[in-house]
Amino acid sequence: xxxxxxxxxxxxxxxxxxxxxxxxxxxxxxxxxxxxxxxxxxxxxxxxxxxxxxxxxxxxxxxxxxxxxxxxxxxxxxxxxxxxxxxxxxxxxxxxxxxxxxxxxxxxxxxxxxxxxxxxxxxxxxxxxxxxxxxxxxxxxxxxxxxxxxxxxxxxxxxxxxxxxxxxxxxxxxxxxxxxxxxxxxxxxxxxxxxxxxxxxxxxxxxxxxxxxxxxxxxxxxxxxxxxxxxxxxxxxxxxxxxxxxxxxxxxxxxxxxxxxxxxxxxxxxxxxxxxxxxxxxxxxxxxxxxxxxxxxxxxxxxxxxxxxxxxxxxxxxxxxxxxxxxxxxxxxxxxx
Numbered sequence: 001x002x003x004x005x006x007x008x009x010x011x012x013x014x015x016x017x018x019x020x021x022x023x024x025x026x027x028x029x030x031x032x033x034x035x036x037x038x039x040x041x042x043x044x045x046x047x048x049x050x051x052x053x054x055x056x057x058x059x060x061x062x063x064x065x066x067x068x069x070x071x072x073x074x075x076x077x078x079x080x081x082x083x084x085x086x087x088x089x090x091x092x093x094x095x096x097x098x099x100x101x102x103x104x105x106x107x108x109x110x111x112x113x114x115x116x117x118x119x120x121x122x123x124x125x126x127x128x129x130x131x132x133x134x135x136x137x138x139x140x141x142x143x144x145x146x147x148x149x150x151x152x153x154x155x156x157x158x159x160x161x162x163x164x165x166x167x168x169x170x171x172x173x174x175x176x177x178x179x180x181x182x183x184x185x186x187x188x189x190x191x192x193x194x195x196x197x198x199x200x201x202x203x204x205x206x207x208x209x210x211x212x213x214x215x216x217x218x219x220x221x222x223x224x225x226x227x228x229x230x231x232x233x234x235x236x237x238x239x240x241x242x243x244x245x246x247x248x249x250x251x252x253x254x255x256x257x258x259x260x261x262x263x264x265x266x267x268x269x270x271x272x273x274x275x276x277x278x279x280x281x282x283x284x285x286x287x288x289x290x291x292x293x294x295x296x297x298x299x300x301x302x303x304x305x306x307x308x309x310x311x312x313x314x315x316x317x318x319x320x321x322x323x324x325x326x327x328x329x330x331x332x333x334x335x336x337x
Contacts, residue, residue, distance in 0.1 A: 012277050016284035020056065023288030027052050027295035031302070047186065054193070054252070055184045055294040055312065056287035059259055061200045061249035062086075063286020064207055066260025067267075067279050068242035071217045072235050077146060077327055079261035080246040084126045084152030086255035089247040090182070091156045092122020093254075094163070116195050119251040123243045126152055181313030182254030184294050196248045203245035207279060210238055214275040256313045258320020259286050265327070290316070 028048055062080060069078035080086045095101055096118040130152055134145045157180060207214075213229050217238075225231070246260075267282035293312040301309035 009276065012271070012280050016280040019281070020284040020287045024052050024056060024291050027055075027291045030295040030299050051184055051186060051294060052291050054188075055291040057197060057200060058184065058249040058253045058256065059263075059286040059288070059290025060204070060283045061245040061286075062256060062259040062290075063263035064204055064279060064283045065242040065246045066286075067264045067275065067282050068207060068214070068238045069260065070264055071214045071275060072238055073145065074217070075145065076265070076331060077261070077324065079258065080242075080250075081153075081255055081257035081260065082146055082324075083149040084130055084156065085123050085149075085243060085246055086182075086250050086257070087153045087156035088126025088129075089119045089123040089250035090255045091160055092125075092247075093119045093251045094160055095122075098167075115192065115251050116199055116248050120244050120247040123247040123250070124240070126156070127239065127243055180255075181311045181317060182250070182256035183311035183313060184290075185252055188252055192252060196252050199248040200245050203241050203248075204279075204283065206241050207238065207245075208276075210234065210241075211275040211279045214238065214279075215273070254311075254313065256290065256316055258316050258324065259290055261327075262316075262320050262323050263289060265323075293319075 031044070031048065065080045066078070069080065069083065070076055093115060096115050101118075130145065130148050133148045213234050216223070216229050217231065217235065249256075263282045263286040264278065266285050267278050271277035271281050290312060293315040296315055297310045297312055
């Protein structure tokens, strides 16, 4: 395992921030009206600025979680959405809105962190179910993992639709699309925004610290130990931290799919397999990709053929679905070869 190169780290971080700034600035110029120029109205400017920041925060969390899942599970198809983790977190975020549950959690934890903690519990529960049903003698079968993830997604969606049909008057519950595809919220409390930003930021710093060790995650326990890496501890820490970041993002946006699948593969085209470079670049691409999807959604809302702002999860699904099929086809072809 090569040591850290401080100059290379600074260059990678600088390039990643530059990528995000370019994409985010372009998204600020896009609105539902014609022209796409910088809005004169300060209220519209503020709303657009906050929306771009929220989309970037959620996209960054999902992308960095995708990097970790694909590394830890040694599966290029791994993604928080496909593994059922996003739906588990989203269902928990919905259950948190029930007054008797939220009151109990708030009294124990307090403030906006109560929603983050409750959502994290849902994500961990989904991870536990998926891994316990797919693990055979300590090994995880990739195809079985995806199949169980799809089943967990379907079960969570069914539970949500049942509860939503019974409790339509639940405050802030939204419609079924809120759970099924996710979107960028515009009416969050400041505490919810700050809690999500803090949790995701701290999670990213921890994963960046571990990124050098993630390069040996594909090795056996003996080979990793010879390099000074306790592989089992690394996998569990990375898994818990990435699930925490996913839960924080899903708590405010719902389960937005395929960002964690697409961005790591796009980043590999630029920086290769080194996770010290892959993690920051993929995070920047995730932040930019979801901000672009939100900008496209705003632009489509101004078209007469659409007439409404689509949830960004719809657009990421249209992008990620074909991408997933291509990756699946390539994986099966390599396995056959």
